[in-house]
Amino acid sequence: MAKGRAVVITQVGKPFEIREYDVPDPEPGAILLKITQAGVCGSDLHTYRGELYAQIPPEGRVMGHEGTGVVHKLGKGVTTDSLGKPIKEGDRLMYAAIRPCNRCYQCLNGHHNWCSGTQTLGGGAGTWPYFTGTYGDYYYIGPTQPVFAVPPELPDNALGFINCAMGTVTEGLSRAGCKEGDYVVIMGAGGLGLNAAAMAKDMGAHKVIVLDRLANRLKLAEEFGADHTINIEEFNTLPKRKERIMELTNGRGADIAVELVGRAELLLDGIEYLTNGGTFVEIGDIVRGRTVAFDPSTVLRGKKIIGSLMYRPQLLPVMMEMMVKNLNRRPYTKIVSNTYPLAKVNDAFRDAEWFNQQTNISRAMLVP
Numbered sequence: 309m310a311k312g313r314a315v316v317i318t319q320v321g322k323p324f325e326i327r328e329y330d331v332p333d334p335e336p337g338a339i340l341l342k343i344t345q346a347g348v349c350g351s352d353l354h355t356y357r358g359e360l361y362a363q364i365p366p367e368g369r370v371m372g373h374e375g376t377g378v379v380h381k382l383g384k385g386v387t388t389d390s391l392g393k394p395i396k397e398g399d400r401l402m403y404a405a406i407r408p409c410n411r412c413y414q415c416l417n418g419h420h421n422w423c424s425g426t427q428t429l430g431g432g433a434g435t436w437p438y439f440t441g442t443y444g445d446y447y448y449i450g451p452t453q454p455v456f457a458v459p460p461e462l463p464d465n466a467l468g469f470i471n472c473a474m475g476t477v478t479e480g481l482s483r484a485g486c487k488e489g490d491y492v493v494i495m496g497a498g499g500l501g502l503n504a505a506a507m508a509k510d511m512g513a514h515k516v517i518v519l520d521r522l523a524n525r526l527k528l529a530e531e532f533g534a535d536h537t538i539n540i541e542e543f544n545t546l547p548k549r550k551e552r553i554m555e556l557t558n559g560r561g562a563d564i565a566v567e568l569v570g571r572a573e574l575l576l577d578g579i580e581y582l583t584n585g586g587t588f589v590e591i592g593d594i595v596r597g598r599t600v601a602f603d604p605s606t607v608l609r610g611k612k613i614i615g616s617l618m619y620r621p622q623l624l625p626v627m628m629e630m631m632v633k634n635l636n637r638r639p640y641t642k643i644v645s646n647t648y649p650l651a652k653v654n655d656a657f658r659d660a661e662w663f664n665q666q667t668n669i670s671r672a673m674l675v676p
């Protein structure tokens with residue numbers, strides 16, 4: 309029987325193991341994808357550091373959720389993507405990185421990313437269908453998981469980050485009601501922040517202001533549509549940053565402030581940057597237990613705080629069309645800054661950790 313490799317985390321702080329499993333035959337309605345790219349997302353780094361799950365099951369867990377690939381085998385009954393477009397073996401496919409149950413109140417309400425049903429497939433590592441994460445040769449797409457054909461115009465190296473980084477910020481901006489005339493502040497210029505800048509501009513934002521501490525990432529943010537950037541090494545106190553943002557927004561403040569760094573205290577900063585009635589969007593801080601002392605009176609004049617996680621699957625085709633439209637304006641092929649073969653997964657994680665503090669990694673991709 310044909311075998312494929314999968315990257316398994318067995319213990320926090322230990323190198324990942326690469327294990328071999330039988331290549332599964334997809335059940336009716338399912339699809340087996342041959343992975344071409346798998347992204348190292350912030351949440352994978354949290355898992356790696358042991359911050360996301362209380363414990364790793366003794367048999368281990370297959371890593372990875374972001375990525376893309378081509379159809380290896382279609383399960384019985386699958387002839388089209390979720391919008392009725394014919395698909396066949398070898399076609400490039402974008403899948404929703406959530407597995408909605410379609411049988412809970414939130415799913416029925418169209419909020420598949422808030423699904424309160426079961427979202428996992430199989431169990432720990434070594435349980436059929438084995439390829440339950442994207443760090444491997446294959447990825448098993450379950451029958452309830454939406455999939456979309458990739459437009460031929462999109463280059464291969466601009467696909468890997470769509471179904472987590474781009475989707476997540478698009479959902480957040482959409483929930484915040486980003487629209488024509490808005491001033492949008494984006495905290496963090498990594499893979500999420502670059503996508504957020506481009507998407508906010510595409511949604512009509514009048515001005516996008518991006519904050520980061522790395523000059524090279526801020527430079528890239530400008531290529532992705534940022535009208536202004538603020539280096540927090542220079543504007544190193546909240547009053548300084550707030551003053552600059554007020555200056556750039558004609559004294560009004562931001563309509564939307566998006567937190568993509570993953571630091572709890574940025575909630576307090578973001579609220580200060582907002583105009584009355586503005587919306588703070590929490591996306592980056594996914595680790596439980598980090599708290600801030602919050603003064604409720606700061607939001608009395610209509611300020612809102614919303615959280616946002618992943619995305620509604622129908623945004624995937626919308627985003628891919630947006631990318632086709634903007635391919636000549638935004639350097640989407642620059643988001644993936646580093647690629648690694650699967651066997652070098654431990655190097656990819658070590659570098660992503662290091663790069664996050666030191667240099668210009670925006671997205672590391674595993675290319676099996």
Ligand SMILES: [Zn+2]
Binds near residue numbers: 350352373
């Ligand atoms: Zn992710």
Ligand SMILES: [Zn+2]
Binds near residue numbers: 409
């Ligand atoms: Zn559900």
